[in-house]
Amino acid sequence: LAKTTQPISxxxxxxxxxxxxxxxxxxxxxxxxxxYQQFPSQGPRFIIQGYKTKVTxxxxxxxxxxxxKSSTLSLPRVSLSDTAVYYCLVGDFFYNQGGKLIFGxxxxxxxxx
Amino acid sequence: SQTIHQWPATLVxxxxxxxxxxxxxxxxxxxxxxxxxxxxxxGLQLLFYSVxxxxxxxxxxxxxxxxxxxxxxxxxxxxxxxxxxxxxxLCAYSSGRAGTGELFFGEGSRLTVL
Numbered sequence: 176l177a178k179t180t181q182p183i184s185x186x187x188x189x190x191x192x193x194x195x196x197x198x199x200x201x202x203x204x205x206x207x208x209x210x211y212q213q214f215p216s217q218g219p220r221f222i223i224q225g226y227k228t229k230v231t232x233x234x235x236x237x238x239x240x241x242x243x244k245s246s247t248l249s250l251p252r253v254s255l256s257d258t259a260v261y262y263c264l265v266g267d268f269f270y271n272q273g274g275k276l277i278f279g280x281x282x283x284x285x286x287x288x
Numbered sequence: 289s290q291t292i293h294q295w296p297a298t299l300v301x302x303x304x305x306x307x308x309x310x311x312x313x314x315x316x317x318x319x320x321x322x323x324x325x326x327x328x329x330x331g332l333q334l335l336f337y338s339v340x341x342x343x344x345x346x347x348x349x350x351x352x353x354x355x356x357x358x359x360x361x362x363x364x365x366x367x368x369x370x371x372x373x374x375x376x377x378l379c380a381y382s383s384g385r386a387g388t389g390e391l392f393f394g395e396g397s398r399l400t401v402l
Contacts, residue, residue: 209390218378218393219332262332264391268382275345276322276382276391278332 179263179279186285193250195282197263200244205267208239208246213260213281222261223248224268250284258286290315294379294394301401307352307366309397311379314360319381321362322391323354326376335377338362374401 180198187193199208207226211219223230225237225246236249250257260281267274294311301307313319323335325348334347336354344354351370355363362379379394 211391216376216396216398218380218396219391220393221390224390260331268390274320274339275334275337275347277334278324280331 178277179265181261181263181279181282183280184283184285186287187253188287189254190252193253193257193284193286195248195250195261195263195284196245197248197279198245199263199265202243202265203267206265207268208237208243209264209266209268210235210237210246210248211262211264211278213262219262219278253284253286255286255288257284259284290383290392292379292381292392292394294377294397296397297395298398299400301369301399303371303401304368307364307369307373307399309364309377309379309399311362311364311394312360313362313381316360316381316383318359319383321356322380322382323362323364324378324380326378328375332378335364369399369401371401374399 207224209224210222212222213219223232223235223237225239227239230237238247260283262278262281266276291314321338324332325335326332336344336346338344338356341356351366353365377397380391382391
């Protein structure tokens, strides 16, 4: 089971690019990397998922090096509404529908004006 | 479309009272189901997960239990609540091999044990 490690907190200013890195040294061959965003009193919301290299969607990019032992969520030009907790989650979503999915401690991102 | 519902949204219970939280999923078959708990200011703790009817894997202390009586129904229970059971409970599901791998969460149930 791949354990994840992230910074506990990060600060940024509006308009800046924010990069949050997650370590997952014992990631398995079938594991995918998924990132979630959580606001207070809400369930986490899916942001992006990838297996290797780079994935981009309308809200974020995900960079995964060749060894897949880490991943970086990149949020371009953050706004105050991006203030939230961000979780990296690693799991075998396709062959095992995820199975046992354990979230790490998450990164609390604070965006200031 | 796929949806997930859990209830009640909020409840206040005395120590030693029973608990029942219910979660149902619509629009998908044979999902993996999960119960998580989030204490104030803390991360998500996995309590139980289920890969099929009657199949429950437990990650938590003995005073909580889970059941899956139907394919898309997941119930979290306790016979006697503790103060430490207070928190925000989240039900979630993942939808299978053809899915995106996304984990979908319910609206959450906030439990206060007094």
